[in-house]
Structure formats: C-alpha cells, structure tokens
Amino acid sequence: MTEVPFLPRERLFKQQHYFQNLTKHTYLKGRYDVITSVAIPLALAASGMFMIGRGVYNMSHGVGKKE
Numbered sequence: 001m002t003e004v005p006f007l008p009r010e011r012l013f014k015q016q017h018y019f020q021n022l023t024k025h026t027y028l029k030g031r032y033d034v035i036t037s038v039a040i041p042l043a044l045a046a047s048g049m050f051m052i053g054r055g056v057y058n059m060s061h062g063v064g065k066k067e
Contacts, residue, residue, distance in 0.1 A: 022029055058064055
C-alpha cells in the first residue's frame with residue numbers, strides 16, 4: 001500500500017527547479033522570507049534606536065526625574 005504524496009510530482013519538480021535556479025541568498029528564497037528576515041529585524045532595530053534616543057534626551061534634560 002502506498003501513501004498519497006503531499007504534493008503532486010509536477011508541482012514538486014517545479015518548486016525544486018525554482019529554488020535551485022534562484023540567485024538570491026538562501027534565507028530570502030521563500031515567499032514570506034523577506035518579511036521575517038528583513039522587515040521584522042529592521043522594525044525592532046528602529047524602535048530600539050528610538051527608545052534609546054528618547055531615554056538619552058530625557059536624561060540630559062531631566063525629564064521624569066523624581067524630586
């Protein structure tokens with residue numbers, strides 16, 4: 001008894017051909033890989049830099065200091 005394949009052979013061969021012939025980096029080959037590998041880290045870095053800048057400004061101007 002044989003199992004039913006997850007994907008048809010033609011679709012599997014098409015995807016293999018696509019991924020083997022790309023010139024992009026390995027971590028950017030998939031459909032949503034740009035979002036997880038580029039956009040999310042950039043958003044985290046930008047928000048972190050904003051928070052650090054705001055903290056430096058508040059410390060230098062004495063904002064939020066307890067008396």
